[in-house]
Amino acid sequence: MAPADGGPRAGLLLGDPFSGVFGVFLPAAIPPATMDGMPGDTRSRAAELRALHRKVPVARYRSLMLHWLGRWLRSPRRALPAPRPHVGPGQVAITFGGHATAVIRYAELTIAFDPMFGRWIRGVRRAVEPGVRADDLGDVGMIVISHRHLDHLHPASLALLPRSATIVVPPGGAATVSPLGFSRVVELNVGGDLELRGVQLSAEPMAHGDDPLARGLSYMIRGDGPSVYACGDGAWFPGFADIGARHQPDVALLPIGGFLPGSFRERHMSPLDAMYAFEDLRARLMIPIHYGAFALSYERLGEPERWLRQLVRERGLDAHVRILAPGESELFVTPRRDHDGQLTLGGRILGGAGGQRPGHRGGEPAFDALLGERAAAAPEPTRPTT
Numbered sequence: 581m582a583p584a585d586g587g588p589r590a591g592l593l594l595g596d597p598f599s600g601v602f603g604v605f606l607p608a609a610i611p612p613a614t615m616d617g618m619p620g621d622t623r624s625r626a627a628e629l630r631a632l633h634r635k636v637p638v639a640r641y642r643s644l645m646l647h648w649l650g651r652w653l654r655s656p657r658r659a660l661p662a663p664r665p666h667v668g669p670g671q672v673a674i675t676f677g678g679h680a681t682a683v684i685r686y687a688e689l690t691i692a693f694d695p696m697f698g699r700w701i702r703g704v705r706r707a708v709e710p711g712v713r714a715d716d717l718g719d720v721g722m723i724v725i726s727h728r729h730l731d732h733l734h735p736a737s738l739a740l741l742p743r744s745a746t747i748v749v750p751p752g753g754a755a756t757v758s759p760l761g762f763s764r765v766v767e768l769n770v771g772g773d774l775e776l777r778g779v780q781l782s783a784e785p786m787a788h789g790d791d792p793l794a795r796g797l798s799y800m801i802r803g804d805g806p807s808v809y810a811c812g813d814g815a816w817f818p819g820f821a822d823i824g825a826r827h828q829p830d831v832a833l834l835p836i837g838g839f840l841p842g843s844f845r846e847r848h849m850s851p852l853d854a855m856y857a858f859e860d861l862r863a864r865l866m867i868p869i870h871y872g873a874f875a876l877s878y879e880r881l882g883e884p885e886r887w888l889r890q891l892v893r894e895r896g897l898d899a900h901v902r903i904l905a906p907g908e909s910e911l912f913v914t915p916r917r918d919h920d921g922q923l924t925l926g927g928r929i930l931g932g933a934g935g936q937r938p939g940h941r942g943g944e945p946a947f948d949a950l951l952g953e954r955a956a957a958a959p960e961p962t963r964p965t966t
Contacts, residue, residue, distance in 0.1 A: 625856070629816065632852060633842065638887065640840055640878045647875055651705040659711040661907030672805035673911045674831065676904035677712035679873035680732055680812045682833055683720075686803035689779040691722045692745075693799075693833070694812045697737040701730055704874050707881055711907030714740035722776055723747040726812030727788060727796025728756065731874060735760065746776055750783075750796040768797060779803035787817035789847045798823070806830035806912045809861060813838075813870055815846055816853040820860035831912060832863035835870030836888055840878035848877070851888035855895075865912070866901045873906075 641647045659678060667673045667685050675683040677695070684691040697714055699706045714737070723745050725733045733753060738760055746764040747757055754767040766774055768783040775781070780802045788794040798811040800823070809829035834857055838848035849857065851868070858866045871884035885903060892901045902910055 625818075626816075629853060629856060633845070633850065636852070636887070638840060638883050639880045640883075641875065641880060644875060644878060648704055651707065651875070654705075656699060656706045656709045659709045659906040661711055661713075661716070662909060664716070664909050665911040667805075667911065670805050670914045671911055672803065672808060672831070673909055674808070674833070674867060674904075675712060675909040676867065676869065676906055678708055678710045678906035679706075680726070680835060680870040681710065681712060682810065682867075682869055683712055683717065684801060684808055684810070686779055686805055688777045688803060689721045690717070690719045691724055691779070691781075691801065692717055692720045692741065693724045693810050694726050694732040695723065695737050695741065696731055696734045697740065698734055701874055701876070704876060706873055707875065708873055708906055711905070717741055720745050722779070722781070723762070724781065724799055724810070725749045725753055725757075725796075726786065726798065726810070728753055728793040729813070731876070732796075732812050733757070738762075746774075748774060748781060748799075752792060752795070770797065784809075784823050785817075785819045786811055786814040787819065787847075788814040794847065800827050800829060806864075806914055808833065809863060811835060811857075813848065816849050816857050818860075820857045824861040824863070828862045830864045830914075832858055832861050832866050833869050834858060834866055836868040837871030837879070837884040838877040839884075844877050851884055851891055854888070855891055858900075864900065867910075868901070868903060 664675060664685070665673050667687050669687055671687065673683075673685045675685075677683060679696055680694040681696050682693045684693060695712075695714075695717070697710045697712075699709075720742055721744075723738065723741060725748065727733065727750055733749070733756060735756065738747070738757060743761050744763050746766060747760075747762045748766045748768060749757055751767060751769055754765050758765050768774065770783055770785050773780060773782040782800045782802075784798045784800055786796055786798045788796055796813070798809065798814070801808045801810065807827070807830045809823070809827065809831070810833045812833075813835050834854040835849055836851045836854045839845050839850035839853070845853065848870075854866070854868065868884070868888055872881055875881055888901065888903065892898055904910060
């Protein structure tokens with residue numbers, strides 16, 4: 581789909597570079613042999629995704645039931661939470677809590693997105709402990725729920741969070757969470773918004789099926805720092821392009837698990853689907869979520885991350901995809917702009933014709949400007965393999 585101004589459709593997969601808010605040019609063109617004939621037409625784009633998925637081998641479970649039975653006998657592996665970074669003006673910190681849980685912190689407000697601390701989902705045992713504990717979230721001022729499936733709206737987890745928080749739910753969710761006693765329950769529809777302590781939350785669509793529990797929302801979050809788009813679950817759909825045309829988020833949290841068998845892609849994204857959504861959103865950086873904790877589909881738990889890393893490596897997108905281990909945090913900052921509106925860091929002009937092409941981290945000022953100072957040394961990842 582073309583942007584609203586009718587100009588050329590810029591993006592990662594097409595390879596038309598545009599300057600990001602962090603002064604990073606997005607990667608150059610993908611080789612034609614990799615992405616033949618990428619049209620803007622939505623139907624052609626969806627057909628291309630179907631064709632590409634038929635060519636990708638993915639390790640899968642022969643029997644989910646046998647895997648679940650085996651998992652019952654094993655305790656979840658321990659996550660390795662790292663210290664949370666201090667967040668100042670013009671910054672946002674994101675912590676991956678495992679599965680679809682994320683904590684988004686601006687200086688003025690901490691947001692818990694789809695908090696799920698449980699070890700079970702209807703007989704399916706968690707493979708890795710949550711990377712965030714409820715007692716780490718005493719400062720949460722807003723709780724945001726994407727939809728009403730139990731792995732996203734988990735009443736037992738919500739009951740552990742401060743009752744002083746405002747909780748935001750999609751249509752139909754208020755009846756579930758109101759008995760928990762939160763100070764404010766807000767039920768939003770697509771197009772609705774809410775402001776709290778200077779942070780604005782707007783409700784956007786998602787495509788996760790027509791079942792009442794599946795109908796939900798994605799969210800655009802803007803505070804004093806880089807903006808964040810959060811999609812807890814759902815399939816690739818043309819609406820990502822519309823969201824991108826209106827918002828162009830700085831950081832996108834996108835789900836990458838739950839895509840086998842192929843029919844599941846009507847409700848979930850694979851890593852390849854998520855990369856297309858990332859392009860459509862015109863986001864600057866992607867953080868994957870919704871993978872690695874619960875075996876709810878036939879791909880092995882480690883496959884979404886493995887495939888995403890392969891895509892990142894093949895397309896030179898290392899500076900634009902940040903994979904966090906459960907419990908790991910990253911701090912993002914907005915660099916200064918000079919009087920001409922160009923992004924600067926340490927006197928260097930970034931993102932202009934001479935801007936460095938992302939693809940490596942070693943000493944690259946643009947990438948350092950995006951990440952800011954490290955919260956802590958990254959923990960040794962706890963990677964699900966079975």
